[in-house]
Amino acid sequence: MKKIAMALALTVLPIQSVHADDRQVVNVPSEIKAMFLEEMRGHLDNLNEITLALSAGDFEAAAFVAKNKMGFGHSMREILVNQGMHEAEIDAFMKRMREKHGPGQGRGMGRFMPEELTMMGQEFHMAAENFAEVASSVQSPPTPEDYKNVFTALSETIDVCSACHSTFRVE
Ligand code: HEC
Structure with a gap:
């Protein structure tokens, strides 16, 4: 009975009640779209890693994910992390790259x-780096104020x- 009621509700639902998708369309080559969406799914994983780390009280781990997987130049940082480079070395390397080539705009996707x-x-990279800074400055033991911040x-990220x-979609 429930099933029938549901089917009925679905068929009589006026189609106009569904909002038109008025987001700005970004047209990109299909392989770029695939890369972009893969990176996006990665960001959801990053958020999950961050919340899991926070629930374990591991603020350093949460900060690490935000900075190296969501901050400025995160794709490059991830490669360097995987090569076993330390945070300070990566910071220095990224700084040298920026000085040599300017900010990473105009390349990649x-x-x-x-x-x-x-x-x-x-703005997203900036918010992620701000989160990383706030999280890595938490002292042990963390206070309720720390958690709030x-x-x-x-x-904000x-x-x-x-x-x-809510502004863009890709095609
Ligand atoms: C600068 C813009 C921008 C930011 C910032 C951004 N996204 Fe996206 N994301 C997009 C666009 C555009 C799409 C494609 C949406 C569409 O075509 O309907 C997308 C798609 C996705 C998808 C769907 C992937 C798929 O396979 O279809 C997920 C998941 C996602 N984003 C997660 C996130 C998370 C989590 C964050 C933040 C931690 C984030 N995104 C930040 C622009 C952004």
């Missing part, structure tokens, strides 16, 4: 993206995910 999306991407910074998703 960025060159297919509209400026507004790239800018939101920068850490979750505020995390929420997720805000940027949401803002970008």
Whole structure:
């Protein structure tokens, strides 16, 4: 009976009640789209790793994920992390690269993206790095105030995910 009621509800639901998708379309080559969405799914995993680390009270681990997998130049940082480079060495390497080549715009996927999306991407990296800073400055034992600050910074990062998703879609 329930099933029939549900089927009925679905058929009579006016189609207009579904909102039109008025997000800005970003047209990219299909292999770029696949790479982009794969990176996005990775970001959801990163959020999961961060929340798991926070639930274990491991603020350093949460900061590590945010900085190396979501911060500025995270793709390069991840490669260097996998090569066994230490955080300080990576920081120094990234600084040298920036001085030599300028900020990483115009290369990689960025060159297919509209400026507004790239800018939101920068905001996202900035929010993630801010979270990393807040999380890594927590002393042991953490205070309720520390937790509050850490979750505020995390929420500010997720805000940027949401803002970008409600503005753009890729095709
Ligand atoms: C600068 C813009 C931007 C930011 C920041 C951003 N995303 Fe996305 N994300 C997109 C776009 C555009 C899509 C494609 C949406 C579409 O076409 O419907 C997407 C798609 C996704 C998808 C779907 C992937 C798939 O396989 O279809 C997931 C999951 C996702 N994002 C997670 C995240 C998470 C988690 C964050 C933050 C930690 C984040 N994104 C931050 C732009 C962004």
